[in-house]
Amino acid sequence: MGIIKNIESFFKYIGDLNIFVKNIFYWLFYGKRNFRRLIREMVFIGIDSFPLVSLISFFVGIIIAFQTAYQLKIFSSEIYIASLVALSLTRELGPVLGSLIVASRSGASITAQLGAMKISEQIDALEVMGVDPINYLVVPKFISLVISMPLLVIYADFLGILGGYIVGATKFAIPFGFYFRMTFEALVYKDIVSGMIKSIFFGAIIAFIACFEGFRPFSSSDVAKVVTHAVVRSFILIIIFDSILTAFFYFIFI
Amino acid sequence: MIKVVEISKSFGNKKVLDKVSFSINDGETFLIIGRSGAGKTVLLRSIVGLIKPDSGSIFIDGNDITNLNKDRLNDIRKNIGIVFQGNALFDFLNVEENVGFVLYHNQKIPRNKIREKVTETLKLVGLQGTENLFPYELSGGMKKRIAIARAIIYNPRIIIYDEPTTGIDPIAVDKIVSLIEDLHSKFSVTSIIVTHDLHVGLKLADRLAFLLGGKIIFEGTKDDLNELKDERIIQFMKGSSEGPIKETEV
Numbered sequence: 001m002g003i004i005k006n007i008e009s010f011f012k013y014i015g016d017l018n019i020f021v022k023n024i025f026y027w028l029f030y031g032k033r034n035f036r037r038l039i040r041e042m043v044f045i046g047i048d049s050f051p052l053v054s055l056i057s058f059f060v061g062i063i064i065a066f067q068t069a070y071q072l073k074i075f076s077s078e079i080y081i082a083s084l085v086a087l088s089l090t091r092e093l094g095p096v097l098g099s100l101i102v103a104s105r106s107g108a109s110i111t112a113q114l115g116a117m118k119i120s121e122q123i124d125a126l127e128v129m130g131v132d133p134i135n136y137l138v139v140p141k142f143i144s145l146v147i148s149m150p151l152l153v154i155y156a157d158f159l160g161i162l163g164g165y166i167v168g169a170t171k172f173a174i175p176f177g178f179y180f181r182m183t184f185e186a187l188v189y190k191d192i193v194s195g196m197i198k199s200i201f202f203g204a205i206i207a208f209i210a211c212f213e214g215f216r217p218f219s220s221s222d223v224a225k226v227v228t229h230a231v232v233r234s235f236i237l238i239i240i241f242d243s244i245l246t247a248f249f250y251f252i253f254i
Numbered sequence: 255m256i257k258v259v260e261i262s263k264s265f266g267n268k269k270v271l272d273k274v275s276f277s278i279n280d281g282e283t284f285l286i287i288g289r290s291g292a293g294k295t296v297l298l299r300s301i302v303g304l305i306k307p308d309s310g311s312i313f314i315d316g317n318d319i320t321n322l323n324k325d326r327l328n329d330i331r332k333n334i335g336i337v338f339q340g341n342a343l344f345d346f347l348n349v350e351e352n353v354g355f356v357l358y359h360n361q362k363i364p365r366n367k368i369r370e371k372v373t374e375t376l377k378l379v380g381l382q383g384t385e386n387l388f389p390y391e392l393s394g395g396m397k398k399r400i401a402i403a404r405a406i407i408y409n410p411r412i413i414i415y416d417e418p419t420t421g422i423d424p425i426a427v428d429k430i431v432s433l434i435e436d437l438h439s440k441f442s443v444t445s446i447i448v449t450h451d452l453h454v455g456l457k458l459a460d461r462l463a464f465l466l467g468g469k470i471i472f473e474g475t476k477d478d479l480n481e482l483k484d485e486r487i488i489q490f491m492k493g494s495s496e497g498p499i500k501e502t503e504v
Binding site: 088116117120122124127128129130131173230 | 299304310328332334336338339340342343345355359360366385416
């Protein structure tokens with residue numbers, strides 16, 4: 001009985017999420033936009049995330065450089081740390097880490113904000129005043145996430161490469177020009193584009209899940225629950241879609 | 255005129271409204287009274303189309319709002335102002351943006367005209383000069399008056415108050431009651447007040463309905479209520495725990 005109920009609620013969740021996403025796309029094309037609100041969202045989701053993204057990407061770059069150097073030392077090829085740092089960051093770690101950071105920072109906060117609005121009847125107030133809550137509250141967050149994510153990822157890639165360079169320069173005395181030549185020689189168009197496309201998808205996933213969960217609480221005790229759900233479910237979907245997109249790019253871009 | 259005809263609503267196995275019927279005439283102050291959890295808020299939310307009843311109809315000026323599409327429902331809602339129990343002021347907007355919200359969003363009125371209208375409405379609720387404050391900077395009574403200002407700024411013909419005096423101090427309660435009376439006499443609006451505070455309710459109401467166990471057990475004027483011999487209503491009016499209404503019964 002319990003299993004059937006779980007399956008039932010899983011399909012109900014998927015169905016409701018599907019309707020929610022459809023509504024987002026409807027209002028994305030037919031709704032009026034308030035640019036002041038859009039800018040406010042972009043500042044919160046994008047610009048305010050830069051310090052955390054900088055910190056994590058920079059140290060991840062350092063960690064990758066040390067880990068690869070450890071292996072490459074066996075073959076006396078430490079010079080290739082530049083290429084390995086660049087490739088692992090642009091293809092995988094940049095988009096995935098960037099989205100996980102945004103999902104836990106901005107996604108959680110979006111869910112908490114919408115959840116608090118839902119239980120304090122602010123969302124009902126919007127509806128009664130003839131303002132569609134999805135158009136007014138969700139679409140600006142969706143647009144901001146989809147635009148901010150690729151920019152954050154490019155920035156994360158760059159900071160990670162810089163972290164790698166610090167290791168290359170201080171530990172292995174690799175000159176600045178040479179390190180960056182090795183970096184850009186290893187990178188091809190596909191690496192950058194696939195990373196960007198992934199980050200757009202991940203931005204959309206965060207928006208869908210964070211906002212959808214934000215509309216679900218019925219009481220203040222539900223808010224903590226939906227915030228946890230939003231972060232966990234975003235993480236799971238980001239990893240699943242990362243595998244799917246990686247496989248897709250592997251076959252398409254060969 | 256608002257006419258509620260046999261509406262029922264259940265959440266899971268719990269029947270919250272059971273064939274509820276009553277009518278509200280234009281220009282009157284109608285009180286819906288009952289214990290906390292009696293289904294008053296569900297009834298109110300059904301009247302503004304936030305909840306769709308399982309059965310029955312709600313007619314506002316002859317339109318059954320339970321069967322309308324969103325655009326038509328929004329047209330009808332333009333005539334309704336609602337003051338929510340928790341005020342529902344938008345935390346991220348200041349008082350001016352909160353009060354002028356509908357005008358900023360739904361109508362093509364120049365910003366300076368909206369500002370003038372906001373100032374005028376704030377004056378009406380006795381809170382001029384608070385335009386730049388945010389909701390977290392206001393007291394409970396002030397928030398309630400801002401919520402009333404937001405509900406009346408577009409001159410609705412019907413104003414709905416959900417528990418307008420809950421959670422505020424007695425002096426602020428008195429101010430809110432006078433404000434509701436003032437608005438009613440100044441603009442001849444139809445007011446619907448949902449409350450469990452009988453003292454406040456009776457001060458304001460022309461007619462009232464008593465909701466118990468999801469059913470309307472009384473509808474009539476204040477005088478009818480005084481002549482009534484229903485033990486349950488007498489117990490409620492006395493505020494006694496002894497009587498036919500049990501502690502757990504709503």
